[in-house]
Amino acid sequence: MAALKALAEAQPELAPAVALEREIVDGERRLQRRLGTPWLDVSNDDLTARLARGERLIEWAQLGIDWPEFRLRLRQVVDVLRRHDILDAADAARLHDIGRDPGLPAIVERWYDEGAHGGPAADTSLTDVLGLTVRPFLTRAAEVVQQRVSTDTWPRGTCPMCGARPGFAVVAAPGVRHLVCGRCHGRWLFDARTCPRCLSSDRQRVFSAHDGVYQVAVCDACKRYVKAIDVKKAGRPLLMSVDTVATLALDQAIAAQGFEAD
Ligand SMILES: [Zn+2]
Ligand SMILES: [Zn+2]
Known part of the structure; x- marks a missing residue:
């Protein structure tokens, strides 16, 4: 947070982007305090075997997402992006609808699995919103996994943890x-x-x-x-x-x- 503040002072032209990022990071911290440390029900041997087979280490189902928290976070992310004019009103309303959709878990899982392809997203606003919404849930899990197994021999250009670019x-x-x-x-x-x-x-x-x-x-x-x-x-x-x-x-x-x- 202090580094973001210093950046905006040193380069005033970045102030709008910094203000947006500070709001996002602030919300993430509060959420992560509520979530605590994630628990991944997988042994170190399983992790090592997955790496050897060239499989990413974190499948979506293992994250055990707290869906009420996820939906709340999605709403907050859409509101922040709307306030900073990244989303227009119609797009924000549409994304709020997706956040309430009973089919949201399947939508997010599909997005997670497609993340490694890296092609142009069909729905860039949704992709951006999901990327920011998932971040506080996923980064902690990746930190935990990273401490348990060495990924230094992973030969691919995609992430050994989640498969993204x-x-x-x-x-x-x-x-x-x-x-x-x-x-x-x-x-x-x-x-x-x-x-x-x-x-x-x-x-x-x-x-x-x-x-x-x-x-x-x-x-x-x-x-x-x-x-x-x-x-x-x-x-x-x-x-x-x-x-x-x-x-x-x-x-x-x-x-x-x-x-x-x-
Ligand atoms: Zn190339
Ligand atoms: Zn990753």
């Missing part, structure tokens, strides 16, 4: 990169010179921004990119909320050159 990366030393899931914030080691999307190691370029604090790895083969933070140069760990907002202008610049986020 990377949203950021962490560079701890030159050439050592961990991808960070855009959905559950789980991390896994991934070759710094290989594209997580098309797995090509040719036609890869890396350029740096903000005095080397951030790096962008772009793939000229599939036109995707992944942003990273160099934690040595930054002097702090990745703060997903802060670094996502701080690099919005970078995203726009890369998109203008015809690249899409992985």
